[in-house]
Amino acid sequence: MVLLKGKGAMTGVNLIARVYKNGVTKDGKSRYADVQVDARDPRGPEQTNLHLKSDRDQGGDGKVRYNNGAPYSTGQIEEIVKAAGPNTEPILNRDGNEVGTVYGFKGNVMPATRGTGLVVNTKSVEASEFKVDDKTLENQFASMRAACEARAAAKESQAQAPAPEAKQEQAAEVDEPAVG
Secondary structure: OOOOOOOOOOEEEEEEEEEEEEEEOOOOOOEEEEEEEEOOOOOOOOOOEEEEOOOEEEEOOOOEEOOOEEEHHHHHHHHHHHHHHOOOEEEEEOOOOOOEEEEEEEEEEEEEEOOOOEEEEEEEEEEOOOOOOOOOOHHHHHHHHHHHHHHHHHHHHHHOOOOHHHHHHHHHHHHOOOOO
16 A cells, blocks of 8 residues: 655645446445556655555465455546546456546545545545556556565665674774773
């Protein structure tokens, strides 16, 4: 899940929403949307997970999956669609059939009242600063992968460097005058 810290970190965030056609609840009152911070937003590049919601789930087959969808009412989805305007891109399956839509928009986020993660305050949505295209989702994953690699490299270099206390002890041993 994305970490947004500091004053104003949850306001005016450039977002993308992946909304699948089959993500409608049985009663038709809600839709599930995978909303993510746009990797091009200033808060995006260092994030290892851009999803507003990300719950780890271990299936019956033992495989670990992540549920990134959060329920939004039909009216809330309509607000997101209206804010995105023409800033959309179809989501295609392997056969080239359209299975959903990616919407680019901007809005304020807040902690979810039910469940985990963050949700969009759909009363604050507007047009995004960034254009959504057929490379947007690829760029999202590439940004998360690059942040993970950078974090791993930083941890590795930190582990290889001697601890500051060890450096001070070595210096103290060398600087002590011999008593004799």
